[in-house]
Amino acid sequence: MFSIVIPTWNNLSYIQLCVESIRKNSAHPHQVILHINDGSDGTLAWAKAEQIDYTHTNDNAGICVAVNQAAALATQNYIVYMNDDMYVLPNWDSELIKEIKALPDDNFMFSSTMIEPTDHQNPCVIVHNFGTDLASFREADLLSQYASLPKADWNGSAWPPTIVHRKYWHIVGGYSIELSPGMSSDDDFAMKMWMAGCRIFKGIAASRVYHFQAKSTQRIIKNDGRKQFLMKWGINQSTFNKHYLKRGTTYTRPLQEPDASTLKVERFRAWLKRKMM
Numbered sequence: 001m002f003s004i005v006i007p008t009w010n011n012l013s014y015i016q017l018c019v020e021s022i023r024k025n026s027a028h029p030h031q032v033i034l035h036i037n038d039g040s041d042g043t044l045a046w047a048k049a050e051q052i053d054y055t056h057t058n059d060n061a062g063i064c065v066a067v068n069q070a071a072a073l074a075t076q077n078y079i080v081y082m083n084d085d086m087y088v089l090p091n092w093d094s095e096l097i098k099e100i101k102a103l104p105d106d107n108f109m110f111s112s113t114m115i116e117p118t119d120h121q122n123p124c125v126i127v128h129n130f131g132t133d134l135a136s137f138r139e140a141d142l143l144s145q146y147a148s149l150p151k152a153d154w155n156g157s158a159w160p161p162t163i164v165h166r167k168y169w170h171i172v173g174g175y176s177i178e179l180s181p182g183m184s185s186d187d188d189f190a191m192k193m194w195m196a197g198c199r200i201f202k203g204i205a206a207s208r209v210y211h212f213q214a215k216s217t218q219r220i221i222k223n224d225g226r227k228q229f230l231m232k233w234g235i236n237q238s239t240f241n242k243h244y245l246k247r248g249t250t251y252t253r254p255l256q257e258p259d260a261s262t263l264k265v266e267r268f269r270a271w272l273k274r275k276m277m
Helices: 012-025 043-050 062-071 092-101 139-148 166-172 185-195 225-233 237-244 260-275
Strands: 002-009 031-037 053-057 078-081 086-088 109-116 162-165 201-211
Touching: 002 012, 002 062, 012 031, 012 043, 012 086, 031 043, 031 062, 043 053, 053 062, 078 166, 092 109, 092 201, 139 201, 162 166, 162 185, 166 185, 185 201, 185 225, 185 237, 225 237, 237 260
Parallel strands: 002 031, 002 078, 031 053, 109 201
Antiparallel strands: 078 162, 086 201, 109 162
């Protein structure tokens, strides 16, 4: 049903748990495609032994190159981008399929809803600690409690796990490699979907994953994604999230064009910021 693209960088224990959860908790069979950065920790050998589809680079290629390479192997109509430190919960996929079937066309961007152990004031996630790493992971408690944690559908889908139709992945050109290794690439991809006419950026509350927040980004030299987003699109990321995506607000209907007068002020502020750089 889905082609699930997962970049991983010497994170063997987490990617093993992630793939195990997909196999165990999905209602339908899916194609899993890894992009293995380096893989000398055993990830490459494990993927071969498990006969999992994969692409590979000798060094860390970053998120944008990784997901684009892996997505080139997609055989299904819907591409899911997922992190390697995620654990999918039962029926995560059937809830997405139900939402897809209710739409008149394929111009949408959905996210599953993350449950995270640490509160970072993100209105799109559910905060509940079932373990901050594999050693402290309380899988049985998670499986018995996850469905009872309150959450409504929300606006602003851009973070993984995301799902788009393969047609639109190719229309917008995948993830922008000029943003490698990947800071702000999620919002950039969402903006490209917006430019392609998408107005449904919906976080699906009933489709849930646990996210350990084991950040590979702590091991890399980061690009200045906020500056790149501003220079590329002429607005700040905060403007895009607040006035376009309305990120974190309760979903009620497809998004509308931003208020013209508000957007004019925000674009002027962005212009001044660019002139000062």
